[in-house]
Amino acid sequence: MARFFRSARGQFRASPPLAAPYSEWHRWSCENPGEFWPTVWDFSAVIGDSGVVPGDLNTVVSGFERIAPPEADSGSRWFSGARLNFSENLLRHRGSSPAIVARDEAGNRRQLSRDQLAFEVARMASALRASGIVPGDRVAGFLPNIPEAVVAMLGAAAIGAVWSSCSPDFGVAGVLDRFGQIAPRILIAADGYRYAGKDIDCRSRVQEIANALPTVERVIVVPTLRATNSDNSITGIRDAEAWTAFLASGEDAPESFTQLPFDHPLFVLYSSGTTGEPKCIVHGAGGTLLQHLKEHQLHTDIRDGERVFYFTTCGWMMWNWLVSALASGATIVLYDGAPMPPHAPDALWTMAAEEKITVFGTSAKFLALSEKAGMRPIASHDLTSLRAILSTGSPLAPGSYDYVYRDVRANLMLASISGGTDIISCFALGNPMLPVWRGELQCRGLGMAVDVFDDGGRPTTGSPGELVCTRPFPSMPVAFWNDPNGVKYRAAYFSRFPDVWCHGDWAEITEHDGVVISGRSDATLNPGGVRIGSAEIYRQVEQLDEVMESIVVAQRLTVAGEADERLVLFVRLRDGLTLDDDLRTKIRSHIRDHTSPHHVPKVITQVADIPRTISGKITEIAVREVIHGRPVKNIDALANPEALEFFRDRAELQV
Numbered sequence: 054m055a056r057f058f059r060s061a062r063g064q065f066r067a068s069p070p071l072a073a074p075y076s077e078w079h080r081w082s083c084e085n086p087g088e089f090w091p092t093v094w095d096f097s098a099v100i101g102d103s104g105v106v107p108g109d110l111n112t113v114v115s116g117f118e119r120i121a122p123p124e125a126d127s128g129s130r131w132f133s134g135a136r137l138n139f140s141e142n143l144l145r146h147r148g149s150s151p152a153i154v155a156r157d158e159a160g161n162r163r164q165l166s167r168d169q170l171a172f173e174v175a176r177m178a179s180a181l182r183a184s185g186i187v188p189g190d191r192v193a194g195f196l197p198n199i200p201e202a203v204v205a206m207l208g209a210a211a212i213g214a215v216w217s218s219c220s221p222d223f224g225v226a227g228v229l230d231r232f233g234q235i236a237p238r239i240l241i242a243a244d245g246y247r248y249a250g251k252d253i254d255c256r257s258r259v260q261e262i263a264n265a266l267p268t269v270e271r272v273i274v275v276p277t278l279r280a281t282n283s284d285n286s287i288t289g290i291r292d293a294e295a296w297t298a299f300l301a302s303g304e305d306a307p308e309s310f311t312q313l314p315f316d317h318p319l320f321v322l323y324s325s326g327t328t329g330e331p332k333c334i335v336h337g338a339g340g341t342l343l344q345h346l347k348e349h350q351l352h353t354d355i356r357d358g359e360r361v362f363y364f365t366t367c368g369w370m371m372w373n374w375l376v377s378a379l380a381s382g383a384t385i386v387l388y389d390g391a392p393m394p395p396h397a398p399d400a401l402w403t404m405a406a407e408e409k410i411t412v413f414g415t416s417a418k419f420l421a422l423s424e425k426a427g428m429r430p431i432a433s434h435d436l437t438s439l440r441a442i443l444s445t446g447s448p449l450a451p452g453s454y455d456y457v458y459r460d461v462r463a464n465l466m467l468a469s470i471s472g473g474t475d476i477i478s479c480f481a482l483g484n485p486m487l488p489v490w491r492g493e494l495q496c497r498g499l500g501m502a503v504d505v506f507d508d509g510g511r512p513t514t515g516s517p518g519e520l521v522c523t524r525p526f527p528s529m530p531v532a533f534w535n536d537p538n539g540v541k542y543r544a545a546y547f548s549r550f551p552d553v554w555c556h557g558d559w560a561e562i563t564e565h566d567g568v569v570i571s572g573r574s575d576a577t578l579n580p581g582g583v584r585i586g587s588a589e590i591y592r593q594v595e596q597l598d599e600v601m602e603s604i605v606v607a608q609r610l611t612v613a614g615e616a617d618e619r620l621v622l623f624v625r626l627r628d629g630l631t632l633d634d635d636l637r638t639k640i641r642s643h644i645r646d647h648t649s650p651h652h653v654p655k656v657i658t659q660v661a662d663i664p665r666t667i668s669g670k671i672t673e674i675a676v677r678e679v680i681h682g683r684p685v686k687n688i689d690a691l692a693n694p695e696a697l698e699f700f701r702d703r704a705e706l707q708v
Contacts, residue, residue, distance in 0.1 A: 054351045083502040087113045097346040104134020121547040129525035132315040139338040140211040141310035143379040151384045158390025177208025179303030188213030193237035197246040197389045213311045217321040220366035227689030236268040245278035249391040260290045315339030322474045333534030340527035344478040345377035354485045357382030363414030369668040370474045402430040409438035416446040424456040441466040448588040451492035481568040493567035520558040559586040576673040578607045583651040606677040622654035632659035662696040
């Protein structure tokens, strides 16, 4: 990042002095897109033609004065004269050093060199071309986090096809809710996967999915539970072909990358779908690449030869983010399986040590559960290669900062990061030039005009409000699928404040110019008219040794003829423990002592499990619907929908 600032300072007299605080550089990056984003392009040595004419802002971004797209218009448009190919940029580094290291929960290991990856991608691209796939066609993946998923995605992107993926733990209805909207021509699917010591066969689901997608012309089956594709592994699946046979059809074609416009569709990602049909969010190749290069090279300091890991599935945008680290010369480490498999709960820490991982990406929940399990990797594993831990998925509690620096490694950058599927990147994240403040995300991302608004749409510092972005940025979605006039797009982000992106997070900008996120704003709590972020309560409850995890919702009531709500806290306790009045008193006292009386739940009750989405996020909205007797609109978006039954018709919630 310092080298980038020196580069910008050498080109632009209006840029801040080198000794200026980060806040000034952030302001410059947001106010001067015509200088900042071309500098990112040049600094990262993007392969392609930027089309930028020096001094002409419109060749960098047109329509910068508005962020909200008007009807039948995409709003701002970035690098309108650019031509590039996403795969070409990710495959720029060649040689015998590893591009991918893949491990699973059983300890099995595979490795692809940079040259091997490029060769496999060229075969995939050629096979897709031979199948008649052209730019804009959709290729869908129903795959675990394995090298074949990376090869398939990069092969599709090499020819300008649009990639979309779901992990194989999705049910048939959940897959069809997503792929059914985008009409893929090719489906690449695994025959199964392993999780928590169990083999899960996917062939019947693949067959059902293929039969329900009339646009699919070929189904390519990847052997994951079997050493090779046998006739038995594809029998009954229409138009099925083995992965190896399909790749062989592209064996002799030379490597070729189709250069396309900056905003050519690259990925279709999906909203969680817990409140209705998933939104199909289309991301462009140039915006995705430029944002990821900025976040990897500047905010995470990823360098050639480093090893980058993120625990993710192919159904979460962090998978796309991880794979993009190839463009910075990193070796990406893939892991397929449970984060804490029964036979080896410390499997990820063991992998980090054995593979000498540099950047370790995980969830706040994994760090909390590692602490609850008494893991002390600082004493049991050699993590001297580790220089950064990234955490996302939910707010990282202050106590987890203490845990990492005490029990994992004292000398590293702990970066809680936050953004999402909607922007395929981050609004707030790490910064290797800044201190880490307990409980805070270090900074707002360069080029991202992030602020926090109160209910009146006014910026506020030191008090919570809505996380917003007031200016355009390159990784805004190109569009929503099947939304020709942009009605769904505008409703999703721009209905709360005029011409301002409202992200749906409840957040606060701190005195250090960091960010604290307290949960989703549509799940904020409002007892007695005081608005509370759910994470404020989780931070306290999950410090208690007895509590493994929790979920809090607001129950609507009518008191003396007036509407009100009360806080209901559900806790999952350590095995063998039962919630009693003494523990309830302890929980309430701890919350009151460390927050306020408004944060104290009126009802505390025990459950055996807590529902979460496929990407591992607890889903307060689904629980809220169940306790009020309302249906959950898209139950297939949940990884463990059976857990909802623990919340239905609870006697203690009757009034």
